Amino acid sequence: MFDNHAYNLMLQMTEEHKSLWRIKNEYTKDAGDCSGCKGIWEKLAKDKEDHINELSSLIKEHIK
Numbered sequence: 001m002f003d004n005h006a007y008n009l010m011l012q013m014t015e016e017h018k019s020l021w022r023i024k025n026e027y028t029k030d031a032g033d034c035s036g037c038k039g040i041w042e043k044l045a046k047d048k049e050d051h052i053n054e055l056s057s058l059i060k061e062h063i064k
Contacts, residue, residue, distance in 0.1 A: 003062075009062065013052060013055040013056065013059065020049065020052065028045075
């Protein structure tokens with residue numbers, strides 16, 4: 001059984017994955033031809049990917 005801290009990290013990673021999916025599959029498409037909006041969604045997607053990678057590393061440390 002994991003401690004609450006590990007569960008919190010896993011829960012946050014799940015939220016980041018859900019948000020990344022929405023950005024890539026909905027929000028970017030909804031931005032249409034607006035390059036400014038597409039740009040911000042691409043930036044946010046990159047940020048989410050970085051968060052996911054960071055959380056993944058932390059989770060691995062805590063569930064060894």
